[in-house]
Amino acid sequence: MRDYDEVVEIVYAWQQPEPTGGIPARDLPHEDLLRELAAIHRTRNETLRHGSDQSLSHHTARLLELETDYLRRFPTREVDPNRLRPNPT
Numbered sequence: 001m002r003d004y005d006e007v008v009e010i011v012y013a014w015q016q017p018e019p020t021g022g023i024p025a026r027d028l029p030h031e032d033l034l035r036e037l038a039a040i041h042r043t044r045n046e047t048l049r050h051g052s053d054q055s056l057s058h059h060t061a062r063l064l065e066l067e068t069d070y071l072r073r074f075p076t077r078e079v080d081p082n083r084l085r086p087n088p089t
Helices: 002-017 030-052 053-071
Strands: none
Touching: 030 053
16 A cells, blocks of 8 residues: 555646646647547556556546546537536525
8 A cells, every 4th residue: 555645646646737648639630639548448447457567557648638528628518418417506
């Protein structure tokens, strides 16, 4: 089990900008961005469960980069009404 300081260092490293490799998300055409998102989501669980800390950090940074750019491009993305939950009031 990791101690608190080691966990803090890992979380801090995730928050630091680092080159993620590949073409910057903002420079990808829409089709390529969608393909990259699908690919990174396919590999997420395997990276989370079995990747090194460095690999997981790199994967997380690239995932956030791609998802952030997707949301920038498609702020009114297709929301499935069947996935909505009632507002607790």
